[in-house]
Amino acid sequence: xxxxxxxxxxxxxxxxxxxxxxxxxxxxxxxxxxxxxxxxxxxxxxxxxxxxxxxxxxxxxxxxxxxxxxxxxxxxxxxxxxxxxxxxxxxxxxxxxxxxxxxxxxxxxxxxxxxxxxxxxxxxxxxxxxxxxxxxxxxxxxxxxxxxxxxxxxxxxxxxxxxxxxxxxxxxxxxxxxxxxxxxxxxxxxxxxxxxxxxxxxxxxxxxxxxxxxxxxxxxxxxxxxxxxxxxxxxxxxxxxxxxxxxxxxxxxxxxxxxxxxxxxxxxxxxxxxxxxxxxxxxxxxxxxxxxxxxxxxxxxxxxxxxxxxxxxxxxxxxxxxxxxxxxxxxxxxxxxxxxxxxxxxxxxxxxxxxxxxxxxxxxxxxxxxxxxxxxxxxxxxxxxxxxxxxxxxxxxxxxxxxxxxxxxxxxxxxxxxxxxxxxxxxxxxxxxxxxxxxxxxxxxxxxxxxxxxxxxxxxxxxxxxxxxxxxxxxxxxxxxxxxxxxxxxxxxxxxxxxxxxxxxxxxxxxxxxxxxxxxxxxxxxxxxxxxxxxxxxxxxxxxxxxxxxxxxxxxxxxxxxxxxxxxxxxxxxxxxxxxxxxxxxxxxxxxxxxxxxxxxxxxxxxxxxxxxxxxxxxxxxxxxxxxx
Numbered sequence: 001x002x003x004x005x006x007x008x009x010x011x012x013x014x015x016x017x018x019x020x021x022x023x024x025x026x027x028x029x030x031x032x033x034x035x036x037x038x039x040x041x042x043x044x045x046x047x048x049x050x051x052x053x054x055x056x057x058x059x060x061x062x063x064x065x066x067x068x069x070x071x072x073x074x075x076x077x078x079x080x081x082x083x084x085x086x087x088x089x090x091x092x093x094x095x096x097x098x099x100x101x102x103x104x105x106x107x108x109x110x111x112x113x114x115x116x117x118x119x120x121x122x123x124x125x126x127x128x129x130x131x132x133x134x135x136x137x138x139x140x141x142x143x144x145x146x147x148x149x150x151x152x153x154x155x156x157x158x159x160x161x162x163x164x165x166x167x168x169x170x171x172x173x174x175x176x177x178x179x180x181x182x183x184x185x186x187x188x189x190x191x192x193x194x195x196x197x198x199x200x201x202x203x204x205x206x207x208x209x210x211x212x213x214x215x216x217x218x219x220x221x222x223x224x225x226x227x228x229x230x231x232x233x234x235x236x237x238x239x240x241x242x243x244x245x246x247x248x249x250x251x252x253x254x255x256x257x258x259x260x261x262x263x264x265x266x267x268x269x270x271x272x273x274x275x276x277x278x279x280x281x282x283x284x285x286x287x288x289x290x291x292x293x294x295x296x297x298x299x300x301x302x303x304x305x306x307x308x309x310x311x312x313x314x315x316x317x318x319x320x321x322x323x324x325x326x327x328x329x330x331x332x333x334x335x336x337x338x339x340x341x342x343x344x345x346x347x348x349x350x351x352x353x354x355x356x357x358x359x360x361x362x363x364x365x366x367x368x369x370x371x372x373x374x375x376x377x378x379x380x381x382x383x384x385x386x387x388x389x390x391x392x393x394x395x396x397x398x399x400x401x402x403x404x405x406x407x408x409x410x411x412x413x414x415x416x417x418x419x420x421x422x423x424x425x426x427x428x429x430x431x432x433x434x435x436x437x438x439x440x441x442x443x444x445x446x447x448x449x450x451x452x453x454x455x456x457x458x459x460x461x462x463x464x465x466x467x468x469x470x471x472x473x474x475x476x477x478x479x480x481x482x483x484x485x486x487x488x489x490x491x492x493x494x495x496x497x498x499x500x501x502x503x504x505x506x507x508x509x510x511x512x513x514x515x516x517x518x519x520x521x522x523x524x525x526x527x528x529x530x531x532x533x534x535x536x537x538x539x540x541x542x543x544x545x546x547x548x549x550x551x552x553x554x555x556x557x558x559x560x561x562x563x564x565x566x567x568x569x570x571x572x573x574x575x576x577x578x579x580x581x582x583x584x585x586x587x588x589x590x591x592x593x594x595x596x597x598x599x600x601x602x603x604x605x606x607x608x609x610x611x612x613x614x615x616x617x618x619x620x621x622x623x624x625x626x627x628x629x
Contacts, residue, residue, distance in 0.1 A: 026153050028164035028486045030123065033175045036570055039069070039182055047162070052120040054109055058082070058146055059127050059170060067185050069173065073097075073106050075150065077155055081426040082149040089157045095358055113158040120161030124150050128171040132264055202528035244286050248613040249278045252620070259319045261623050263565060265589045266284075269616075282618065284592050285609045292599050295319070299343050319343050321365065325600035328366050343600075351379045357547045358402045368398060369419050375449045376409035379620035381548065384540070387560040387594040393581050395563070396540045397556045399602050401548040402427065402437035409447040411440060414492055414542065416449065421536035422529050424505040424543045426551040431512050436546040441485055443503055450490040453500075457484050464524025481509050481521050483526065494617075503532055510551050515610055519558075519618035526622075527560050537563025555599060557586055557615045561594055562622035569623065 034044045038053050047375050049331035055072035057064055064074040076098055081087040108157065112120040124147045132144040133398040149165045251474065252270045259267055267276055298319045321342050325334040342365030349361065360383070362368070368382040382400035400422065403411040414425065427436045443451050483506040489497045505528070516522055533541070545551035558583045571578050595612070598605045606612050 004572060006402065007362075008620050026155075027148070028162060030164050030169045031167055032176055032179070035123060035125075035173065036176065036179060036182065038263050047118045050119055050121055051119075052108060052112065052161070054106065054122045056122060057126045057170065058120065058150060059131070060460060062486045063127070063170075067170075067183055069170075069175070069332055070182050070184050070470070071105070071106070073102060074265075081094070081358065082146045084149070085155075085351060089153045092153065108470055109154065109159055109161070115160060117161045122151070122154055122159065123166060124164075124175070125166040126169045128169040129165075130168050136506050144247050151267040169446075184626060224336045232323075244279075244282045246277045246609045247282045249274060249426070249612050250281060250616055251614050252277070254620075258624060261569065261625075262620065263568070263583070263590065264585050265591075266616075266620060266623075268587060269612055278613075279356070281613055282609055283459060284589065285612045288592070288595055288599060288612075291596065292603065294605070295343065296582060299345060302341065303344075303346065321363075321600050324599065325363055325597045326391035328384040328601050329396055331389070346416065347379065350382065353377055353531065354404075354407055355381050356404055359602060360401070360547050360549055362602060363600075368400070368414060370410075370413060372413075374409075374413075374447070380407060380410040380414060382414060385553075385556055385598055385601045385605070387557065388564050390597070391564065391583060391590075391595050393560070393564045393567075394538060395560065396539045397560075398542045398603065399552045399556060400544045401543065402544050403440040404438055407579045408438075408443065409449070412446055412449045412489065414628075416489060418542075419500055419536075420542050421533040422541045423502060424525075424529065424555065425506040425545075426543065426555050427505060427512070427545040428506075428508060442489060448492045450492065452488045454486045454488050456486075458482075459484060459528070461521055461524065464528060482507055484528070484610075500571050501528075501586065505529060510545075512546065513550060513608060515554070515614035519614070519621045522555070522558065523562075523617055525624050526562070530563075548605040549602065550607030550611055553595075553602070554611045555616055557591065557595055557598065557606055558618040558622075561591055561615070562619045565590070565619065565623060 009154070030044075035055075036429070037044050038050050041049055043049050055069055056075045057068055057072045058075050058077070061076045064072075064076065068074070075092065075096055077087075077092065081092075093103065093106065097106055109120070109122060126143065126147060129143055129147060132148065145163045151165065151366075154163055160354070168175075174183065218555040250269070251274070252266075254262070254270060259270055269280070272280060272512055302319050319341065326342060327334045342363065345361040345429065347362075347364060350356065355361070364381045366383045368380055368384060370377055370380075379402065382398055385397045385399045386394065388395075398414065398418065400411070400414070402425075414420070425437065429435070429437050429439060435507070439452065441451070445451070449567070459482040460478035461481045462478060466483060483503045485506070487502050487504060489500050489502060491497060505525060507525050509516050529541070543552045543555055563585075568580050568584050571581050572584050595606055595615075606615065
């Protein structure tokens with residue numbers, strides 16, 4: 001196992017300071033008074049009257065919402081991304097900004113790329129940086145490197161106006177009495193004002209007001225906080241102060257014979273009134289979300305402590321992981337050393353350019369690592385998920401994001417090293433006009449790997465329902481539900497090894513952030529995969545959607561729980577003596593408990609309460625006889 005790398009705030013060397021200072025000199029530093037003149041459309045520094053001024057505020061979103069310059073744009077991105085040249089302006093626009101007036105305002109800079117312009121200004125500001133070598137506090141973001149990195153992106157993109165930064169940042173602007181007319185103090189804005197990375201199922205701004213978030217724009221302190229530029233920009237930093245906002249019904253119209261085929265926790269649900277049952281499931285999912293919120297807060301606090309020499313003597317924040325979830329690739333639990341940090345996400349944070357989305361990272365203890373890392377395959381955003389090991393069912397899945405061109409080689413190396421028999425793609429290539437997954441299966445070569453599609457078939461719902469593998473093509477009147485591709489994989493550096501044959505199943509009936517209309521199609525897909533891979537159940541199945549959390553997690557949860565309960569049901573029918581039989585009459589909700597384990601192995605698996613309730617529908621449907629719709 002590769003040694004864990006912990007983040008540290010190092011003092012820059014003299015050469016680094018000199019280089020940073022030299023770089024920053026190519027960008028103007030503005031006193032706060034000069035910025036106010038620009039906002040008043042007054043000329044400064046012998047430039048003409050400004051016609052375009054774009055102000056970019058890189059403070060955490062919580063601070064920006066509470067106080068900011070009128071018409072400024074919040075660009076709250078991790079420092080590592082602002083510094084990284086590969087994270088271009090185009091990617092920043094796509095991942096940080098929502099469609100709408102704000103994004104349109106931001107994109108006006110492109111009008112000043114053809115010829116030099118002395119009337120266009122782009123101004124970056126943070127909390128309080130006064131010089132290029134300012135590092136910036138972990139709780140407040142910013143610093144010279146972040147300002148420099150952001151301005152450099154516009155330089156590289158061909159902007160020909162004036163690039164500058166504000167000396168003293170927002171604190172210095174607030175100190176000027178004349179700035180009052182340009183400052184917006186608003187703690188009542190609607191959730192739609194929050195950039196998309198901060199919105200979460202309609203929560204109000206109260207969701208962002210707590211001691212663990214930093215009011216960096218209005219003073220703040222240097223005391224240890226869980227919040228930092230990373231944490232302020234991820235979904236799990238939303239305090240669930242609104243309580244339960246979504247309640248999804250679960251209809252259980254089962255007769256006595258059908259109920260007898262159900263485990264006790266399902267029978268208990270069936271006894272509840274419909275509204276009580278819906279509320280009960282919503283409360284279970286809410287508790288899962290709250291547990292994850294606390295877990296992420298503890299993780300970030302621990303990372304903050306490890307990064308700060310000021311707090312080196314403070315006891316490290318406890319970050320617990322259950323024995324049921326720990327090291328999911330292993331067939332049994334594993335003891336930890338006292339200073340181990342299995343939920344560390346530092347390896348993921350350091351590889352930002354290998355992530356399709358910027359706010360979902362694998363934990364260290366469950367992260368997929370390579371047996372033979374190479375330059376093209378050192379890291380992948382993928383996690384081992386083993387929901388029911390504690391219940392005696394050791395089947396491992398690999399949950400991963402949709403491969404990108406930069407991670408194609410890493411993805412195929414995972415397939416090769418694990419000899420995975422199946423890749424389940426729970427997404428289309430494009431959905432609602434957005435790219436969800438790049439085409440990695442049509443490649444013929446990537447690095448040392450050679451790929452060849454041996455066959456490709458479209459499978460309809462009727463064929464899935466028939467439980468027969470037909471050789472003929474589907475009727476033109478039938479829409480395909482699954483595309484099954486058989487792919488041959490060869491390794492040029494291991495010519496003596498036989499080709500590995502893997503089947504990829506692209507499921508077409510599951511829209512992003514939603515659920516299929518009925519569980520039939522998903523259960524049909526699972527039966528098909530089980531039939532094709534019956535002899536390879538000891539090797540991990542790879543599952544991905546786009547981010548590798550919502551649809552991926554729901555598929556894994558349904559597949560793991562339904563397969564396990566089928567086996568237990570068989571033992572019960574045979575009146576067999578087995579420790580697993582007791583789970584059939586246990587009042588404990590197996591779906592809830594399995595998802596709690598999964599959340600400790602990969603964050604945000606099963607992303608919405610709708611997906612959570614769908615998992616119950618699918619598991620229950622899987623236990624009914626085939627003749628029952």
